[in-house]
Structures are given as C-alpha cells and as structure tokens.
Amino acid sequence: MLFLVFISSGLFLGWSLGANDAANIFGSAVGSKMISFKRAAWIASIFVVLGAVLQGKGGAETLNALGTVNTLPGAFTVSLCSALVVFAMTKRSLPVSTSQAIVGAIVGWSFFSGNPPDYNVLGKIVTTWVSGPVLGMLFAAGLFMLLRNFLKRTKIHVIKLDTYIRISLVLTGAFGAYSLGANNIANVMGVFIHSAPALSIDLGFYKISGSQLLFLIGGLAISTGIFTYSQKVMAKVGNGILSLTPEAALVVVLSQALVLFLFSSQRFAELLIFLGIPPLPLVPVSSTQLVIGALIGIGLIKGYREIRISALAGVAAGWVVTPVVSALLTFFSLFIVQNVFGLQVSTSLQDHSGLLPASKASKDIIISTPALWFMFILIGIALITLFYKLQNRKLKTINTQLKNQIDDFTQAKKHGN
Template sequence: MTWLFLSSGLFLGWSLGANDAANVFGTAVATKMVRFRTAVVVAGFFVVLGSAAGVSGAAGTLGRLGAIDAPAGAFAVALAAGLAVLLLLKRIGLPVSTTQAIVGAIVGWNLYTGRPTDPDVLRRIVSSWLLCPALSASLAAVLFIAARAAMPHMRIHLLEVDAWTRVGLLAVGGFGAYSLGQNNIANVMGVFLRVSPFPEEIVVGPLRVSSVEMLFLAGGLAIATGIATYSHRVMKRLGGGLTALSPLAALIVVAATATVLWVFASPTLSHFLRTLGLPAPPLVPVSSSQAVVGAILGISLVRRSPVKWRAVGGIVAGWILAPAVAALLSLVALFVLANVFLLPVAAP
C-alpha cells in the first residue's frame, strides 16, 4: 500500500521533469544548439546525481512547513501538486512551478488536518520566490553585459564561438540539472520523508544507502523519466515563447538559472558564507521556472528587446495559480481519501 502512495510522488517527479527540468535546457534546445536527445541524456544523468546529493538542504524546509506523517496524506499532497502542474501546464503551455504547487498542497494538508503552518517558514519560502527571479534576472543581466563587452574583443572565430557555446550549454546545463535535482528533489520526495517505504539502510558492497537516499534516487529517476517523455514541448516553447534569444544569451540564461538553483540548494555554500560572516541564502526549494523567466527578462531588459509581456503575464499568473490550485486539489484529495476510502491522512 505504501508503494502505491509513493506513486503520486513519482508522478510529481515525472511532472517536475516534464516541466521544471525543461527550463534548464529549454533555451539550449529552442536555439537548436543542443539536440533534444542530448539534452535528455545530460539532464537525466545530472538530475539523478543531484537528487541523490540533495538529502540535506532544501528538503528540511518543506518538512518544517508541514510534517506530513501519514502515507495517504503524503500521497494526496504529491498527487495534488502533480495534477496542479499538469493542469496549468496543459492550460497555458508554459512552465509553471512545481515548487509552488507542492508548497500550496502542503498548506492544504495543514488546513485540512488543522495543523499549524509555520508562518516563518512560509514567509521564507514565499520571499525566496521573489528573490529567485530577481537574483536570476540580475545575474543574467550582469553576465550579459560582461559578455557583450568582452566578446567583440576576443577575436574568436564565429565557428569556435559556436562550438564553445555548445560545450558551455552542455556543461552549464549539466550543472543546472544537478542543482535542480539537489534543490527540487525536496518537492518531489520531501513529503514522503517520514513515511518512506524503503528499508532503513541497505548495504551494496562498500556502499551504505539510507532510506532517504533511496527515496531521493527514485524521485530523481522519476524526474529523468519526465524529461525524456514530456519536456520537449515546454523546451521548444520556452526558447521563443518570451523573446528571441541568441545561443550565447541562451547560455547565460542556463548559467544564471543553474547558479540560482545551486545558491538555494547548497548546504556547502550556505556553511561557507556563514563562516565568512556573510548572510547565507535560505535553503529552500525554489522554482526553476521563476529562475529561467527571470534570467530571460533580465537579458531582454538590458538588450531592450521586445518581450511578449502577455506571455510573461500568463507565466506570472501561473505562479499565483499553481499554489492556489494545488492547495484546493489537496483539500479535495484529502477529503476523498479520508471520507470515501476511509484512510488516515494524518497521524492521530
């Protein structure tokens, strides 16, 4: 039964792969610099790697937002988030945030079960949603200005710039996929942390794999499956959906997105900044959709290129709708599981 409950998390992972992971390689595929198949292999490999490495970090924050302690409750929350993403993705066809959907669904669980929502954690998560696109836009703008100033003086052959951009897109895209796995695995498997169906620990040769690592690995594989099966459409629309991007601008978008995801996911960076006495960014799951849209807008503003503001409005509306729809679906799913299937959705 617990395995059946986990299926909703895997479904959410699949939708994250189809949607959010498309953000990382979207501009690269849309500008025809990276083939879709290559993007799938690189993104799939690194997202699994990042997911397995994401045991510490952003997952804890979601756990503090809502300590879901019944498998049926976790099932309903993950299912609601996955359905919300898929519904909005189909409706507006542009990336919506899985992160926001899962937060909305957890708040829905808190509301249904009467558990308190920690306002401090919620504030930290929601403020990161504003910080993430702003940081990504600023970073992309700075990188773009630097590249625009430096490139003409570098005397590199047009074809070599092309080759280096491809290599850069794959390398930075791999880093982005790793950061996405590390940051967003919490969205997919965070709610199952307390109700994992895996054994406490298994030993494979010299390796000791914990229950959480197995859970995150399964989530990573689900994300990779989503990338392989459903991300093509989002990738293609993302590149040309907001504004026309050159391959070099696409590389900057991927770099800014990857860096922002990493900043919000890396405990190492957080620890390093604290030891220097600097303010560390909160380790919260942020949205790759927000990061990528922020980066594209950052470049567009510097370049003063025309932006399809209607499309931007649609995406921003999606960001507001995603948590709201997910919370609503979560309430409905929890009600059905508790009253129709008579399953406990929270520990007594």
C-alpha cells in the same frame, strides 16, 4: 509494495517535472540543434539523479519544517493534488510552478489535519518566490554584460565561438540539471520523507540513506519524464520563448543553474553563516520563473522594449493562484480520502522540527562487492565502445581521404582534357 503505490503520485509529479523543466535547461540547445536530444537527455538524466541524491536533502527538510505530512495516504493526496494543479495549469498554458503547488498543498494538509503550518518557514518560502526570479534576473544581467564585453574584446571567429558555446552549453546544462535535481527533488519526494524506508545501502565507497533512496527513485522518475516527453517541449521552447542567440541561451541556463544551486546548497549556506551573512533558505524554487527572471535581466541590458509585461503579470498571478488552488484542492481531497476511503491522512505531531527521520532503526544492506563488479563491467563496456568508435572514426578518415584523392584525380583529368 503499498509504499510504491502511494508514492506513484510523487513519481507522476517527477515525470511531469522532467518533461517540462528539462526544457528550461537544454531547450535552447536542442531546439537550435546545437546538441542532439539524445545527448541532452542523457546528460540531464544523469546529473538530475546525482543532484537529487547528493544534494536534495536541504529543500526537503524545509518543506518538512513547513508541515510534516506524516502518513502515506496524506502524502499521496498532497502530491497528487499538486500534480493535478500543475497538469491543469500547464494544459491551459498558464505559468505554473511545481514548488508553489506543493507548498500550497502542504498548507492545505496542515489546515485539514489541525497541525498549523510553521508561518516563519512559510514566510521564508514565499520570500524566495520573489527573490529567486530577482536573483536570476541579476545574475543574467551581470553575466550577459560580462559575456558581451568579453566577446567584443576577444573577437573570436564565429565558427570557433560556436564550438566554445557548444561545450559551454553541455557543461552548464550538466550543472543546471544537477542543480534542478538538487533543488526540485523536494517537490517530488519531499512529502514522502517521513515515510521513507528505514534502510541504507552501502556501496563500499558511498552509503545511500533511506531518504536518498527515495530521492534516487524520484530522480529516475524525472529522468523518465526527460526521455519520454521533454523532446516535444524542448523543440517548442527552442523555437519559441527561448529562441535566443546561443550566447544569450548560455547566460539564461547558467543564471538559472546558479540560483537553483544557491537555494539547495547546504555548504554555501554554511559558508554564508561562517562569513556572518544571513544564509539563503534551502527551498525548492521554480526553474520556469527563474528563466523568466533571467530573460528579463537580459532584456534590461538590451533595452526595456525587450521586456514583455504580460510574462511578468503571468508570474505574479502564478504566485497567488497556484498555491491557493492547490491548498483548496488538497483540503477537499483529504476530506474525501479520510471520510470516503477511510484512510488516515494525518497523525498529531509531537516533534515539528522538520528534521528528516534519521533516528528510525535503520537496516543496512551492504552491496560493496556487487557494486565493485558493476563498476568494472561498466568500465569494460565503456572501453569497448571507445575502441569501436575510434576504429569507426579511423575508417571514416581513410574513406574521406580516398574520396578526396578520387575527386582530385577526376578534376586533374578534366583539366587535362
């Protein structure tokens, strides 16, 4: 129970991430009414959770390698301070990255606890703050050119193109949500990894570890943020900075998703190592900054006049202001938590490898039979819903045919008179 109280700050951070960052993925589509909010929220939620559980480990390991926040009160404070910085900066409409806030907070914790951060890892992380948006820009520029040339050559009718774009927006949105979950779950739950419960749940077909359970809870917090608050943000984004043509919106979402994926995929990193290429570090990157990078990429192709220098200045300012403010706030908050509330915010570290605490004695919970039943019930519900929908559609078609017949009859009568 105490564990749940302490991770509440992480859940708050997850909620705000869902509320704000889902708009980077589905904002254009929902704002321009290409997809309904409800549909977008469901797709985003399901894939965020999947990404977090299946692929969230890499980024969390990197954050732990930067500084292993090894007590629950410490992790609570670190997470709360970064959440407060994100909240305060968002309130003032300043560009802010959750990733930079959490990195700043971990550095603040490291200095307070006397466990200096791993500067090598810090260097890698800071490099991604620049390389992430630059990669987003390059992807967007390339994809935009490809799409533009493809559309010029194929000359697809605009109405058919609209259908293709809708399908693509849903698919890239799902991929984007998956990548967001995989990449950004480290921001939400990364600092609690050391305190993750030492148990695993066996579903029969898949085994969920303690850290994955933590990511699942974080993913659900992000989903709550998407359902409860992102509609407003999506409407604002769709009609504001991201009021692009649907084709350009598709490019922005896809570039963003690709970069998020590359910075969180262990398999891709292994592939690069296999090919003898230095791998990309598995680091949480800011989706908002990726969007800005992608917009600049499109701007470069369309002409320099499209680029807003103020947006670039905002991103650059965010690189400095967010981590510094977050580190200072965390440092002073830890002082208060330790000296006023008397809670232990750190212990001295022996092992600083950054690996997740897998060696803890683990308790296995086997729920393969209930999981199987659950699956059967789910399939049953899906089939009934499908049947109901098909019946509804059939009735609708019959009604339309009848209406058309009546219209034709009325017209014929009119002409006859």
